[in-house]
Amino acid sequence: MLWTRWLVLLLCWGATGSEQQADERGAVPAEVRSDSRRERSPPPVEPLDFGFVPAAVYNTHAYYEPGSMGILFHMVHAFLYMVQPNLFPKDLIVKVIQQNMGGIKIEEWRKPENVVLLLQWIQYESGFLICATFGVVFVVLIPIIAMCFCMCRCCDNCGGEMHQRQRKNADCHRGFYTASLIATTIFIIVGVLIALAANHNISSQVKSTRRLINTNMRDLKTFANNTPAQVDYLTAQYTTAKNKVLSDLDNIGPLLGGRIHIQLEKSVIPSLDTALRMAGAMRETKEALENVSSSLEVLQDGVGKLQASLSGERASLSNTLSDPACTNGAVSHTCNTIRSTLSQLGINADFSKVPDVNHALANVNTVLKTDLSNIVQKGYASFNDTPRLVKEQTKNIVAALPRVKGMLDKIGAEITGFSKMFPVEASLANFTIFLNERHKAIESYYPQIDQMDFYRWIACVAVLCMVVLVLAFNILGLLCGNCGYDKQATPTTRGCLSNTGGNLLMAGVGFSFIFAWVLMAIVTTLFVVGGNVEKLICEPLANRQLFKIIDTPFLVHPEKRNFLPGMLFQNPNIDLTLGGMYRECYDNNGLYHALQLETMFNINSFLNRTVYNRDLAKVFDSVQVDLQGITLLEQAGRDNLINFANSGIGQIDYQAYLTEVNKGVTLIDLLSFCSDLEAQADQLPRGALENALRGHASSIRSIHREQVVPLEQAMSTLHQSIKQLQKTSNDLPVKVTNVLSAIDAAEYLITHNASHVVKQETKAYVQGLVGYFKQYTEWVKNSLTAEVAQCKPISNIVDSMEIVGCSFIIDSVNTFWFGLGGCCILLIPSIIFSVKLAKYYRRMDTEDVFEDMANTGNHDEQVCDIHGNLAISSPYCDTLTRFPRASAPPSYSVW
Secondary structure (H helix, E strand, O other): OHHHHHHHHHOHHHOOOOOOOHHHOOOOOHHHHHHHHHHOOOOOOOOOOOOOOOOOOOOOOOOOOOOOHHHHHHHHHHHHHHHOOOOOOHHHHHHHHHHOOOOOOHHHHHOHHHHHHHHHHHHHOHHHHHHHHHHHHHHHHHHHHHHHHHHHHHOOOOOOOOEEOOOOOHHHHHHHHHHHHHHHHHHHHHHHHHHHHHHHHHHHHHHHHHHHHHHHHHHHHHHHHHHHHHHHHHHHOHHHHHHHHHHHHHOHHHHHHHHHHHHHHHHHHHHHHHHHHHHHHHHHHHHHHHHHHHHHHHHHHHHHHHHHHHHHHHHHHHHHHOOHHHHOHHHHHHHHHHHHOHHHOOEOOOOOOOOOOHHHHHHHHHHHOOOHHHHHHHHHHHHHOHHHHHHHHOHHHHHOHHHHHHHHHHHHHHHHHHHOOOOHHHHHHHHHHHHHHHHHHHHHOHHHHHHHHHHHHHHHHHHHHHHHHHHHHHHHHHHHHHHHOOOOOOHHHOOHHHHHHHHHHHHHHHHHHHHHHHHHHHHHHHHHHHHHHHHHHHHHHHOOHHHHHHOOOOOOEOOEOOHHHHHHHOOOOOOOOHHHHHHHHHOOOEHHHHOOHHHOOOHHHHHHHHOOOHHHHHHHHOOOOOOOOOOOOOHHHHHHHHHHHOOOHHHOOHHHHHHHHHHOOEOOOHHHHHHHHHHHHHOOOOOHHHHHHHHHHHHHHHHHHHHHHHHHHHHHHHHHHHHHHHHHHOOHHHHHHHHHHHHHHHHHHHHHOHHHHHHHHHHHHHHHHHHHHHHHHHHHHHHHHHOOOEOHHHHHHHHHHHHHHHHHHHHHHHHHHHHHHHHHHHHHHHHHHHHHHHHHHOOOOEEOEEEEOOOOOOEEEEEEOOOOOEEEOOOOOOOOOOOOOOOOOOOOOOO
16 A cells, blocks of 8 residues: 555645744744735736646546336336335444444343344334245245145145036136236246346446446556646746746836836826926916917007097098988988987997006016926936836846846755655556556456356346246146137047146146245345345445445544544544545545645645745845935926916906906997998988998998907907916915925925835735745645546546446346246246136046936936045935046046
């Protein structure tokens, strides 16, 4: 069994334990661990691709489909359930084993507890005991009954007298006995066919057993050959984690610097964005001030020109209304109405008194001489240069890469050395040799097994031939008796063929008495053995109840809890059961998980001593990054922001501008005035006055188009610019102060708290490196659980043993005694019907006759036996006449 222990040790290096010990975590201080839990969870580690473990393909399909024989098997199982409907007595068997662990002694069974167990066992076996008792009684009584039957017939009783009474319903009786015997014979034939099918099934399934043995042996060899390659693959994949760690160390600047940059940008980038938006606001303020200044000049100049144009048009229109034509009574009212509206042709907005914005514009132009956007971009560049700064300051880590690589190579060598510590390949090679030798040894027994199976087959056929012999006599007797039977013949004159049929039936009766008890003895023996094996072994093995008995704590030894770990590992306290191991192997999990090797070997402790060593931790602890060289906003930028806040845009009288802008250019809408003027002209008679008014309307429209519309556009531009300036200047000093405060806070974070951020991100970076090894460890554990040394062949062996022992052999044996037992039971009615029917086929020595009495004219039946004694006499009979068979003297026959 040395190879089994080596096979177990093969998987030990990849075992994982429960929790890591505190003293083995020296590479990461406890304070830092608690800080990391308080601060934030580390970012997810990049998943590694370790590929797929070379899979083993097993060929055994431990499944049996009996086909048409399944119907017979189900019938037998149903019969056994009727005989034994009780549940599997797990507790009873456990108690029996535990109380008789030292051996069965007669005096021990006198104890009350053992008497109770015995009674419980008798109660459980009551069905088998009743059937076995019936079989024993059958075996004992049949020879006795046969002997008594022979003696009775020798005394001319029990149908031994060669005389047959004449009855009116004799044909009905003969037909009934014939039909009953035929039906009984058919049922016996069915029983023989069932037993013959079971006998043949055993032989055919014995040949199938070789296939199961061969596939199981091949699977075990596959298991032994693939396991070393799988273990080598696990150890080789350490290189994947190692190369990833070295790659991350080589790129520590971009990776660690990027982590620090991401952590700091939450505070830095918003402050710089605010300063950049403020630079944009400066440019927009300049544009707005320029628009206000230019619009104001346009409005002041345009309003003056518009005032002159409207005054001239008003004077001209007034002169037109002074025409003598307006004195006419019908026209004077219209002229007076037009004259009353002349005062509306004037200017509404007056921009001459609105203060200009030249001082504020000059201040803003002075502020913009300093390019704040460029200064902010320098801050962005300085902050985004963090990865390069980290790379420059971590040159010692990059320089230490050869030393780190040496450490990791040493770790890999230790892992490989640990896996090579045990002679795995040699052990499995020896195991393969052992399998080949056992396979050859098993194959050497095949001829003997075939020979023994042939003898068994001959023996079963010989047993069935006993029944077939009885069937042959019955069938031949029925054929001869029915074919030779003549209704016109009297019992003493029956033909030879009919007499032969009767003799054959009686020969069948004789052989039935000779063989019945022997067949019943065979049936009873096979029934007791095969039935109990089915109920106590096969059924519990099929529903895995048998494993519960084997796995009962302290069953094998009162001081050893579990026998399987005690046998394999000399540690009976491990919670390892045979049923649990079978289930794991049935699911094709790894032998490591099935044997629960994680309770014996702790891969985490091993990795703590190798991967998580203090030397490697010191290299990581030496990371020092100083970010004080980062400047987000130069002093010129700060002064620029302050000057902008003091540029004077907040002192502009925005309300004065808005008041004038909201007034409009003219007192009245000139287009409406023109429309009204034309409407008034339409009321006048056609003539010079009407045409003059229409000309004034056209002139006013031209003034509106050429002068008012541009002024309205300038006023719209002025309104938008004023609103923008008003919005920008609203709390401008507070806004600038907030921007400077945010930048100061970001710079303070970089200057004073960067060390904390650096430590935090460095720890996360180191955890990422360690996470690669954790991924490797978890992958090894999962691979050992489900992919390495998959123990499906072990469960296949158990299932194959169940198939061979129960499905191939026990089910067939039970079906054999089931069919043979039916034949034995049916031999009893066969004997009765054969004896009754033989009386109608055999030639009798005497028969009943009728005489015609002259003196009375009555017919009466006179019966005489072969000795001349009066058997039956009618009170009306005056004379007795005996008619013996002349052809032959009286004969005496037992049958």
